[in-house]
Structure formats: structure tokens, C-alpha cells
Amino acid sequence: MRKAEAMLHRQMDRHSFRLDRLRIPPMASFQGYEAEKLDPDTRVRIEALEAISEAKDDEKAFVTLKEVALDRKQPIALRCASLDALTDFKKFDILSVYVDLAKNDTSEKIQNVALGHIAEGTKDKNKSVDQLVSLYNATPGERNRKRQTVLFVIADVGNDKAVDFLANVARTDENYELRSDAVHYLGTIGGEKARSALYQILRSN
Numbered sequence: 001m002r003k004a005e006a007m008l009h010r011q012m013d014r015h016s017f018r019l020d021r022l023r024i025p026p027m028a029s030f031q032g033y034e035a036e037k038l039d040p041d042t043r044v045r046i047e048a049l050e051a052i053s054e055a056k057d058d059e060k061a062f063v064t065l066k067e068v069a070l071d072r073k074q075p076i077a078l079r080c081a082s083l084d085a086l087t088d089f090k091k092f093d094i095l096s097v098y099v100d101l102a103k104n105d106t107s108e109k110i111q112n113v114a115l116g117h118i119a120e121g122t123k124d125k126n127k128s129v130d131q132l133v134s135l136y137n138a139t140p141g142e143r144n145r146k147r148q149t150v151l152f153v154i155a156d157v158g159n160d161k162a163v164d165f166l167a168n169v170a171r172t173d174e175n176y177e178l179r180s181d182a183v184h185y186l187g188t189i190g191g192e193k194a195r196s197a198l199y200q201i202l203r204s205n
Contacts, residue, residue: 038077042075042077042078045075045078046077046078046081049065049068049078049081049082049085050081050085052064052065053065053085053086053088053089056088056089056090056091057089057091059092061089062086062089062091062092065082065085065086065089066082066086066097068082069082069083069086069097069101070097070100070101072105072106072107076107076109076110079107079110080109080110080113083097083098083101083110083113083114083117084113084117086117086121087117087120087121094117094121094122095118095121095122095127095128095131097114098114098115098117098118098121099114099118099131099135100114101113101114102114102115102118102135103135103138111146111149112149115132115135115149115150115153116153116156118131118132118135118153119132119153119154119156119157125157125159125161125162126159126161128157129154129157129159129161129162129165130161132150132153132154132157133154133165135150136150136151136154136165141174141175144175144177144178147175147178148177148178148181151166151169151178151181151182151185152181152185154166154185155182155185155188155189158189160193162189163186163189163191163193163194163197164197166182166185166186166189166194166197167182167186167197167200167201169182170182170183170186170197170201171200171201171204183198183201186198186201
């Protein structure tokens with residue numbers, strides 16, 4: 001399998017596993033792109049991108065990948081591949097790139113891929129949840145699909161801070177669908193803290 005295909009299949013395998021575990025938010029696209037459907041020029045550029053990304057401590061490589069990811073004129077598949085490659089650049093501030101795209105990009109696909117990487121882009125999962133909660137709270141209530149997607153990613157992190165937030169949404173959110181999703185995620189996460197939250201929800205008036 002060629003490198004470009006391998007990169008795209010890694011995206012699909014990782015995100016498909018996560019979607020199997022949780023409730024899929026409507027129209028939320030986390031999957032990668034089928035390499036055979038890409039034009040030859042884009043496939044070659046993805047291969048060049050992967051070769052550049054081998055230098056994981058190199059600032060020029062990081063800046064180049066960041067520029068590709070942020071450039072709305074680039075093919076979506078190339079931007080997604082760049083976002084995926086950036087996850088290995090631990091030396092640099094990759095989280096801010098993902099947050100910027102999740103908040104401001106005009107492509108729903110890019111927003112969703114960036115959201116998924118916020119959950120994975122740092123070892124400090126509390127920091128990831130803080131960023132995701134901020135995005136959730138900053139999203140207008142009428143953008144229900146976006147809020148569902150953010151909630152899904154918070155649940156995928158699944159740590160204590162995520163459980164606290166899900167429990168709060170389940171108890172207090174004005175939107176029934178979001179409350180229902182939060183309860184479902186608490187049940188999926190499991191563990192003593194999540195079960196305790198579910199008992200509290202059951203006993204609440």
C-alpha cells in the first residue's frame with residue numbers, strides 16, 4: 001500500500017473505531033477519504049506531505065503543514081492529511097491549530113476532523129476537554145448539529161472532567177436531543193463516576 005493510501009486508511013480506521021463506540025451525531029463526518037477517489041495530483045501531494053512530516057521536530061515542516069491545513073483553497077483531502085500528520089509534532093503548539101479550525105473554518109468536514117484531533121492532540125486530556133467545552137458553549141443553540149458533534153468528541157475523551165460536563169448537559173441543557181445524547185454517552189463510558197451521575201439524573205426532579 002502506498003504511503004498516501006496508508007495515511008488516509010489510518011484516518012478511517014481510527015475514526016470508525018470511535019464511531020462504533022459512541023452514538024454517531026447526525027451528518028458528523030469524521031472519516032477520511034478513499035485514496036482511489038483522489039486525483040493523481042492530490043495523491044502525489046499527500047505523499048510529499050507525508051515525507052515532509054517525517055521531520056517531526058523541524059519547525060519548517062511544522063509551519064508548512066500548518067499552512068496547508070489552514071489554507072481553504074487547498075483540497076479538503078490534503079488539508080485532512082495535513083491535520084493528521086500534525087498530531088506527531090508534539091514539540092509545537094498543534095492544539096491551537098485544531099481549535100482555530102474547529103471554531104472558524106467554513107468546511108464542516110475540516111471542523112469535525114479538527115474537533116477529533118483536539119481530543120488527541122495533547123497528553124493533558126483535561127486541557128482538551130476545557131477547549132472542547134469552550135467550543136460547545138460558544139456554539140449558538142440553533143447550531144444543534146455542531147453542538148452534538150462537540151459533545152460526541154467530549155464523550156470520546158471520557159475522563160472525569162468529560163463525565164462532569166456530560167452530567168451537567170444531561171441535567172440542565174434546554175435541548176432534549178443533547179440531554180439524551182449526554183445520558184447515552186455516560187452509559188457508554190461506564191465506570192463508577194459515570195454511573196453515579198446517571199443515578200443522580202434518575203433521582204432528580
